[in-house]
Amino acid sequence: MDRKQHIQRLIEDQFLVEFEGELAADTDLFKTGVMDSFGYIQLLTALERDFSLRLTDEEFLRNIFSSLEAIDAFVANKLTERDGR
Numbered sequence: 543m544d545r546k547q548h549i550q551r552l553i554e555d556q557f558l559v560e561f562e563g564e565l566a567a568d569t570d571l572f573k574t575g576v577m578d579s580f581g582y583i584q585l586l587t588a589l590e591r592d593f594s595l596r597l598t599d600e601e602f603l604r605n606i607f608s609s610l611e612a613i614d615a616f617v618a619n620k621l622t623e624r625d626g627r
Contacts, residue, residue, distance in 0.1 A: 545593075545621075546614045552588050553610060557581060567610045582606070589613070595620045 543551070550561055557576050559565055571577040577585070583602065590597055595617070607613045 545617060546610070548592065549589070549614050549617060550610055552585060552592070553577075553613075556585060556588070561610065565610075567614075569610070570608045571610075572606075572608045577608075585613075589617055593617055593621060595624065 546567075550567075553571070553576075554560055557571070559576050561567065565571075565574070565576070569576075572582075586597060586602060589595060597620070605616070607616050
């Protein structure tokens with residue numbers, strides 16, 4: 543399972559939705575009512591754990607990533623920073 547698929551599975555499992563049927567990768571999860579602020583924090587915490595990331599308080603609050611594509615891009619960027627590439 544690649545990174546994006548892993549993130550998709552986290553979202554689907556946590557919010558009980560399916561991307562294949564209900565949502566597209568660029569769907570705004572807040573606007574559609576899938577995700578709220580509490581769920582967002584839970585998702586970021588799971589991403590920290592699963593990808594061994596360290597997110598700052600500012601990253602939790604400043605940049606709100608509202609779609610699978612945006613979340614995947616953020617994780618990819620954090621992994622690049624972490625690995626020094």
